[in-house]
Amino acid sequence: MHSLVLENLSYRYDGEAVVDSLNLTVEQNEIVCLLGASGCGKTTTLKAIAGLIEPFQGSVSILGKAMNGNGTFVPPQKRNIGMMFQDYALFPHLTVAQNVAFGLTSKSKRERQDRVAEMLHLVQLQDYSDRFPHELSGGQQQRVAIARALAYKPNLLLLDEPFSNIDAQVRFQLINDIRRIIKDQQVSAIFVSHSKEEAFAFADRLAIMDKGKIAQVGEPRTLFQRPKSKMVAEFLGQGIYIPAQRVNGASVETQFGAVKSLVELGDLDAKGEMYVRPQHITLENAELGSVKILNQRFMGTEYIYRVALEGQELEIPHPAHEPLDLNQPISLKIKAHAVNFFS
Numbered sequence: 001m002h003s004l005v006l007e008n009l010s011y012r013y014d015g016e017a018v019v020d021s022l023n024l025t026v027e028q029n030e031i032v033c034l035l036g037a038s039g040c041g042k043t044t045t046l047k048a049i050a051g052l053i054e055p056f057q058g059s060v061s062i063l064g065k066a067m068n069g070n071g072t073f074v075p076p077q078k079r080n081i082g083m084m085f086q087d088y089a090l091f092p093h094l095t096v097a098q099n100v101a102f103g104l105t106s107k108s109k110r111e112r113q114d115r116v117a118e119m120l121h122l123v124q125l126q127d128y129s130d131r132f133p134h135e136l137s138g139g140q141q142q143r144v145a146i147a148r149a150l151a152y153k154p155n156l157l158l159l160d161e162p163f164s165n166i167d168a169q170v171r172f173q174l175i176n177d178i179r180r181i182i183k184d185q186q187v188s189a190i191f192v193s194h195s196k197e198e199a200f201a202f203a204d205r206l207a208i209m210d211k212g213k214i215a216q217v218g219e220p221r222t223l224f225q226r227p228k229s230k231m232v233a234e235f236l237g238q239g240i241y242i243p244a245q246r247v248n249g250a251s252v253e254t255q256f257g258a259v260k261s262l263v264e265l266g267d268l269d270a271k272g273e274m275y276v277r278p279q280h281i282t283l284e285n286a287e288l289g290s291v292k293i294l295n296q297r298f299m300g301t302e303y304i305y306r307v308a309l310e311g312q313e314l315e316i317p318h319p320a321h322e323p324l325d326l327n328q329p330i331s332l333k334i335k336a337h338a339v340n341f342f343s
């Protein structure tokens with residue numbers, strides 16, 4: 001049975017569709033990230049799943065049970081959903097242990113104490129149970145929030161930008177920790193983010209959203225290697241478009257020579273363009289080179305060269321121990337990679 005199914009989900013604000021016939025399935029024990037630019041409808045989708053708003057059209061089902069439609073609407077407190085938001089929303093006047101115990105009202109005192117101890121052990125805060133939220137770091141507060149959200153064994157966990165207030169240096173450690181905790185508890189989760197780096201590190205699958213719809217769903221590597229649209233390719237990382245001709249299923253011809261593709265290019269139109277990312281480009285001094293370098297930046301282990309190509313600009317990293325001679329012509333090569341070709 002699926003953990004969550006969204007079918008034709010639609011929601012409007014002031015007559016304008018902000019979630020538009022959206023379909024998505026989350027499997028049990030799976031973490032799916034709704035990833036997209038600001039305003040594309042991620043939080044609104046999350047609110048519809050939680051039951052904080054009623055969909056204008058379409059349905060939400062959790063573990064096979066319809067949450068709305070045919071005159072029914074299951075309220076948020078009856079959906080058995082855990083929630084975690086960017087501002088932690090811990091109760092400031094309650095201790096860590098009291099915060100974690102908050103949703104466990106139906107349990108006996110002994111059961112509550114045991115579950116709180118278990119959860120604090122899981123998030124490695126067993127020595128902090130009597131502290132108040134203001135006596136904790138941001139990462140510790142977020143671990144209390146996850147312990148509280150998981151304490152009553154929800155069917156589904158919703159996380160809205162939970163890492164955006166966390167210092168960049170500890171963010172990825174916390175992402176790893178919380179992913180481990182969610183997997184350990186065998187809970188399904190929907191995670192909302194606009195950061196692809198966070199999504200890559202945290203989620204099993206990504207659902208890329210654009211203007212209220214899902215543009216593409218898949219594992220991070222698949223989306224990166226086989227984006228179905230330019231929007232998805234561009235969202236997943238900086239690059240430039242270069243005119244290209246498909247020679248066969250395994251290579252394209254460009255003004256910079258033939259480029260081998262590590263993924264099958266399929267039955268596409270012969271002429272089109274390829275989206276090339278900086279890490280697939282190498283620059284070198286060569287007699288017939290014609291690449292224009294706009295500026296360079298020394299970064300310690302590498303130089304970043306800003307180049308102008310086909311009316312676009314791109315920053316390309318290059319090893320610092322073999323700097324280019326900018327007074328000599330410079331040429332560009334494209335390495336074999338999973339080519340993103342668009343007809």
Ligand SMILES: Nc1ncnc2c1ncn2[C@@H]1O[C@H](COP(=O)(O)OP(=O)(O)OP(=O)(O)O)[C@@H](O)[C@H]1O
Binds near residue numbers: 013014038043
């Ligand atoms: N209460 C509201 N009234 C009117 N419009 C709203 C309301 N809440 C959100 N919107 C609009 O709906 C659209 C989608 O908002 P939503 O918060 O779902 O986007 P998001 O993808 O989560 O964005 P962000 O990453 O910035 O949080 C936006 O254009 C937003 O301005």
